[in-house]
Amino acid sequence: MFKKQLAMIVFTLCVMVSYAQVKINGVVYDEYLEPFYNAKITNGKNYALSNEDGEFSITISNKLPQTIIVSSFGYRTETIEITSLDQEVNVILKENLLLDQVVISASRVPERIIESPVTIERFGLNDIRKNTSNSFYDGLTNLKGISSREGSYGFKSINTRGFADFSNSRFVQLVDGMDTAAPALNFSAGNLSGVSELDIKSVEILPGAASALYGANAYNGIMLLNTKSPFDFTGINILLKSGVMSQEAAGNNTFYDVAVRMGYKFSEAFAAKVNFSYFEAEEWHANDSRNREVDTNKLIDGSLNSTPNYDGVNTYGDELFYGLSNFNAFLQSVRPGSPTIPADLLLRRTGYAEKDLLNSYKSKNLKFSGSLHYRPFKDESLEIQLATRLGMGDNLFQGTSRFAQRNYYIGQSKLEVKGDNFYVRGYYTRNDAGNSYDLTRTGIYLTEASTPFGSYINDYFIQRYLNNQTVEASRNYADRNRLQPGTTAFNSAFNKITTTLITEEGGSAIYDKSSYQHLEGNYNFRSLLNDWADVQVGGSFREYNPESKGTIFNDKDEAISVQEYGVYTQVQKKLMDERLKLTASLRYDKSENFKGNVSPRFAVNYSLGQDKDHILRASFQTGFRNPTIQEQYLFLNTGVKTNVGSTADNLRRIQYRNENFFPGFGTVITETTGSDIINNALLTRSVYDTNFINANGSLIKSDYKEIQAEVVKTFELGYRSILRLNNNTNLDIDVNGFYSQHDDFVFFQDVVVPNYGTVIATGQLDADANLALNQGHVREFYLITNSKSQVKSYGFGLGMHTKFFRNYDFGVNYNFIDYSFEDADFGSFEPNFNTPKHTVKVQLGNDKLFKNFGFNINGRWLDSHKWVSPFAKGDVEARTVLDAQLNYRIPSLKSKFKIGGTNIFGKEYLVAPGSGRIGKLYYISWTINN
Known part of the structure; x- marks a missing residue:
């Protein structure tokens, strides 16, 4: 009897629950009345996603009225009131104004860009779809104040506010909270181990110091790349891309790029995704033949035949030199009265061109990432993530030398638990240099394999000063036993040198199997304080474990381990009818090799206007950079001198x-x-x-x-507004200016x-x-x-964005930045500012020029500037670059086709002396179900 009653009670409760809930159906459209795919429809903890036809079905309580919220990243959120169970629900989502979009990077809490306490640049899904560049990562360079270090086709890194070469250690890049810095380099390898184009959801960039929240090395700025959740973005997406790269030195070469993303929601509690991408391309060939002029420290035109002191930028093996004036005493004893050899006349031997030292100019990159997501309460209040990502391939990198990266590997694994008010994450990063080698050392040892330098010097002297031969004839005689590229003897010597470690006699191979582990967490007490203010506390711990067998670090006989930690707090409070927002942050960081650093930040925002759409802001913030593991532990004999880290x-x-x-x-x-x-x-x-x-x-x-951390203090002013013009047109304006003082630059x-x-x-x-x-x-x-020299930098930026004639999207921005310093190092220090003083960028596009057909154009002009790096110093010419694309959607095939080009004016340009000149690139792509 009891069992029957219990069954009856359970049945009755089920009926009551089912009767208390009903399903509401509807359709979501974009502003052009096209079906909107993957919009999120929410009612309390219940949510649904619209399908390819824009249709959705969501369960709500039958107790009316009810409210459903329809949203999508980059679009205005719409709130719909349900007053009838048979109500027809049709929703139109309109593209969001840029300054209305929500970011989390500036304060670690969600806030509109317009309300951010500091300058912030954002690249969302709409920007990615409209991108004219070859990849979304390349497209970031069109943002205000953002520059790209294009070291090669495969290696590019983003920077803000100057002071970086390709070793961009003053800028932090995070992917879903993970620092992508390579363990040995302590700077990000760009997108080589980053995010697939199909998986990127948004990019947020904070120009300027951000150490108060993000710790060491957030000196120039920080970039957060956020990927798509498999709970919200499901299905199989495919990208197929190919095209032609055109360069005078390399000719025309085809490149290939393919990517696949698979996301699946097994239930409201469990989802997973995997990403795979691969590209293969011919690198931009580097053939800068200018001579490094020692006295003037400039690059000048020159040749082997015109001077014995020829040190070509992209020739290797000509770095060692000998003073010919050492022969003066002998010359006078043999030929009394002969002209004296000048004291500054040096002899360098004939080096090898870069193409002779690369077994291939092919750049290859394979990326894989996968993650498991578990929500125990079937909503976003608590989520557990287990993720891994890796990148591998072949590439070129320019640092103190040019390096051929062969079969490199970078991998990361992460476990994260996050909720409404907190997160805790730990991750492990490891890298392997594979079969990489140094081109400079390879060239030096190849020349030595043919003729010892001492014999080369004597042969040249005899021909030039005793036999009265020309520079060209004397050099040719000294080079008579030179190993010729392509011969069996050359290949045998090359293979031996590039497979022998730098630490061994005659070797140029790099060994690097370094790693680090990182743990961090954050808690927001807002809910416990009844929303009085956002009060956050957090901390982090990291341990570096470099392993190079003495090829990079001084770890041949003794292992290296470096630990560092940091703790911080932030308080953010709104006052005066939420017009005034105050933000105060304080962080303390300590590395075992350096004294502790305190990083304060204080910011004030004030909203003007009836709609609070005119924001004034002012801030003071600090940043610091711990010297990289190389700068701390380098001990490398370059053949000329020994580089030494000074911890x-x-x-x-x-x-x-x-x-x-x-x-x-x-x-x-x-x-x-x-x-x-x-x-x-x-x-x-x-x-x-x-x-x-x-x-x-x-x-x-x-x-x-002994070396210490670099420190920067920055004052910043800004103004953001949304001006409501006639005909429902809006104009977004963003103006910012800054002044920074830098101390203890590393050099x-x-x-x-x-x-x-x-x-x-x-x-x-x-x-x-x-x-x-x-x-x-x-x-x-x-x-x-x-350095003892104090450096000051300053600048301002202006950006405007609007739409006209309904569908035309137009944006323009201008950025000015410069620096000054008083020399206190006897002329030995020169900041690696490496940034044009003036930059102008323009964008024009229309996604609905005709039905399913759109276009976009990006143009940018960069002023001439000087490039300073350990590899080469020289002037970089001004350049104008135009990128454009046409796109066509076929909804029935769930496909989008794009044809476009970068640098379509075709004038080749240098990013830096020694890097390959960048030519034209044309591409065609097919994206399925994205």
Whole structure:
């Protein structure tokens, strides 16, 4: 009897529940009355997604009236009141104004862009669809104040506000909260291990210092790439792309790009996705033949036949040199009265062109990512994510040298738990250099394999000064045994050199299997404070474990491990009818190799106008950058000098054995330590450079210390508004200006250390040290340390965006940025600003020019500027670049076809001396179900 009653009760409850809920059906359209796919319809904790025909069905309570909310990223949210169970629901979603769109990066809480306490640039789904560039990542360069470092076809990185070369360690890039910095490099490898074009949902970029919330290295700015959730974006999406790259040096070459995304929602509690993408392309060939001029530190036209001191930008093996004036005494003894060889005339041997040292100019990249998502309560109040992503392939990278990256690998794995008010995530990043090698060392050892440098010098001298031959004839004679590219002998030597580690005799191969693990969390107390304010606390911990076998770091005999942590808090409060918003943040970070850094930020926003659509803002913020693991632990003999990182732990590891030969007395053994490099060194130029000595004095003692973190303090003002014009037209305006003060910039200082004796003070050496200099018993180093020069940077930007004639989308922005500094380093320091002073960017498009047919055009002009990097310094010409695309949708095939081109004016341009000139690129793509 009891069982029957229990069954009856359960049946009755089920009937009551089912009767208490009903299904509402409807259709979602865009503003052109086309079916809207994947719009989200919400009622409380219940939600549904519209299908390819815009149709949806959602369960709601039959207790009317009810409210459903229809939304999609990049579109205005619509609220619909349900007053009847048989109500016909038709919803039109209109594209959102840019400044109305919601971001989370500026304050770690959702807020409209217009309300952000600092400058922010955003690239959403609509921007990605309208993108004219070859990929969404390339398209970011069209945003205001954003620049792209295009080191090669495959390697590109984003930066803001200057001070970066291709080693972009002052800018942080996050993918779903994971820092994409490679463990050995401490800067992001761009999109090589990033996000598939099919999986990217939005990009948020904060120009300027952001260390108060994001910690170390958020110095120039930070970029957050957010991917699509498999709960919201389901199905199979495919991208097929191909085209032609055209360059004078490389000719016309075809490239291929394919991507697949699969997302599936198994239930309201469980979903998963996987992404696969692959591209293959011919790299932009680098053939800069200009000569590095030592005295003027400029790139000048030159050739092997015109000067013995030829050091071509993209030739390798000509880096070592010998002063021909050393032959003067011998020349006078053989031919008395002969003209004296100038003291500054150097001889370099003939190097190899870059194309001779690459077994292929092909760039390849394979990316894979996958994630599992679990929502125990079947809503967004709690979600657990397990994700992994990896990238591998072949590429070119330009740092202190040019490097051929072969079979590289970068991988990340993440576990994250997040809820309405918190998140905790941990991830592990690892990389493998594969079969990568250094082109400079490869060239040096190939030349040495044909003829030892000493024999080469003697052969040249005899022909040039005893046999009175020309520079060309003398060089040709010295090169008579040169290994010729393509021959069996050349290939055999090349293979041996590139498979032998740098740490071994005659090798150029890089070994790198470094990793780091990272843990961080954040909690927002707003709900516990009855919405009085957003009060957040958070923290992070990271441990680096570099492993290079001495090829990059000083870890051949002793492993390296570096730990760092940070804690922060932020309070954000709205006052005066929510017109005034105050934001205050404070963070403390500590690395075991450096003193702690405190990073405060304070921002004020004030809203004007009836609709609060005119926002004034002011902020003070700080940033810092810990020196990279390379800058801390580098210990690499380049063949000319030794590069040394100057942390105390690295200096402790350095111990040289010097064999000092004295004619008539034999060899005396001495020792040079890391302490000597700091405490017993002279500025090299004060010993050997006559012009420097005349201007600054001789024998200047180096007083540069162990390396410390860089620090920046920034003041910023801004104005954002949405102006409501006639005919329902809106004009978005964004104006910002900043002023920054930079201290302790990291740079390379050239020092010389006597093998014995003491440098007492500037101009004062004891007898032993004086003897060491006279005998040439010294060691030269490039010490990585902090500049004493204070740098100031400043700039402003103006951006406007509107629509006219209903469907035409138009935007224009202008950016000015510059810097100044007072030299306190005897001319040895020059900031790697590497950014044009003036930049103008224009965009015009119409997604509905005709039915299912649209176009978009992007143009940008960049001013000329100087490029400074360890590899090369030189001027970069101004350039105008025009990108364009036409697109056509076929809804019945769920397909979009796009044909377009980048740099379609066709004038090739250099991003930096030594990189390949960028030519034209034309593409055609087919996107299915996206």
